[in-house]
Amino acid sequence: MIGTQRTHRRIEHTHGTAILTTASTSGFDTQTGCSAVLLAPHTVGVCRSDLREIRGERFGRRDFGHEIVGTVLDTSSDLGHLREQTIIFDPHPRLSTRSSGFAELVELTGDATELQAALVPVPGGLDPEAAVFGEPLACAVHCVHRLLRASIDVEPDSPVAVVGAGMAGILISAALVGRGYRGALFNVGPERITFLNDRKALPTASAQIYNGHATFSRVILATAFASPRYLDACVRLLADRGVLVLFAGTEPGAHFGDVDIDELRRHELTHQLSTAGKDFTVVGTYGATRADFTDALALLTAAPNAAGWSPALCVQRLITHRLTLTDAASFLTASAANGVLGKAIVEIDTRSRS
Structure with a gap:
């Protein structure tokens, strides 16, 4: 046939x-x-x-x-x-x-x-409606793994900031919460934050409008593009000696300081950078492995937590x-x-x- x-x-x-x-x-x-x-x-x-x-x-x-x-x-x-x-x-x-x-x-x-x-x-x-999130959630899980491997010197219980409340940022936040980490999802505009909070897709207070005041030792950029505006916003959120993970889209030749961030992201490189009076590590993340799919599917089949939230419930509400x-x-x-x-x-x- x-x-x-x-x-x-x-x-x-x-x-x-x-x-x-x-x-x-x-x-x-x-x-x-x-x-x-x-x-x-x-x-x-x-x-x-x-x-x-x-x-x-x-x-x-x-x-x-x-x-x-x-x-x-x-x-x-x-x-x-x-x-x-x-x-x-x-x-x-x-x-x-x-x-x-x-x-x-x-x-x-x-x-x-x-x-x-x-x-x-x-x-x-x-359910197929949950399973269809398997691939993007696997990429989110891979991003979280990259973050954790790069931040072994950071206090393990410290919260993680995710910048960009599109689907990638939401799923990265869900992966963090599902693994027991505290996180804050930021977005510059209010529409996506209102959407998430109205649908109760993430635990209460996880999604916030960006104000640039708090600082985090770990930040993930998950916007559609890693524009200078969003990179600068991440640096403002980042504590000195922190870790910045680039999940956001890039194009050939894109730079952040002296770092080719397109090469860094696609080849999952790590680079030390100093700017705005801070020293920090920039980490690229790209794609997913079969192990990431296994972890993503485990999240989608996990029972709800004590508050009644689960990654499967999250994706259905999206x-x-x-x-x-x-x-x-x-x-x-x-x-x-x-x-x-x-x-x-x-x-x-x-x-x-x-």
Whole structure:
């Protein structure tokens, strides 16, 4: 069946516009030496990187529609043990080809080991609406791990400041709280803070409007871009000899002082920096490992704490849009231009597959 062409609907993008198209799977040529997987998505999350790709502002990876929860429909013979598994897609292993994830069918080809690494089994009983947060939460968990490894000389109970209350900042904060750390999530504008507090997505008083008065020995920048404005805000929050972790997006050639922060972030480097009368460590974080996925899924299946909060409850409260594939193209185009508050997910009707 992997070599059979199948017609399906999928969303592509061009010139700032997402378009719902009809496509055919290419089939699998056994002479290429590649392994293959045919994936049937159930639920796909909309990531800010998807919107950046539509706008033509994504640097490095291209992985449109990568927050996928789905079923392995078919595979080449060497990966037959994966068939019918429900999985979360991990976009970080290097594959030869991958079609758009906003689709009824997704084709993956590459080395068998890399393909297997890209398919993370979903624990039984985990709701797809929670599981779709598995990949972004794994990246948040990875960020927290990077912070903890870099701050072994910092008081372990000291709180962590997260700057930027977009989805990344929220999930980093949830990962911190879920692991028992105290945190404060800051945002310059009030809209996202009001949204979080109204939905009770994070524990009380976790989310605050930035005022620049408090200081923290550990700060994470999780805005869409690591702009000079936000970097300066982080330095104001940071105590002398503290640790600043860069999760925020960067572009080639971006600098903070004499540090190439794009290289630092993408290659997960560490650099000592002095500015504004402070000495501190800057740490890059990028992507996630299989161990981070394991930890993220453990958080999503954890029981509520004494106050009744859990990461699973948090992510459910973040969902603001549930879209069909038909609705999603116009939504993606509008959101790429105007942004979106909360999390949008695309639910794909399995009855419509050819």
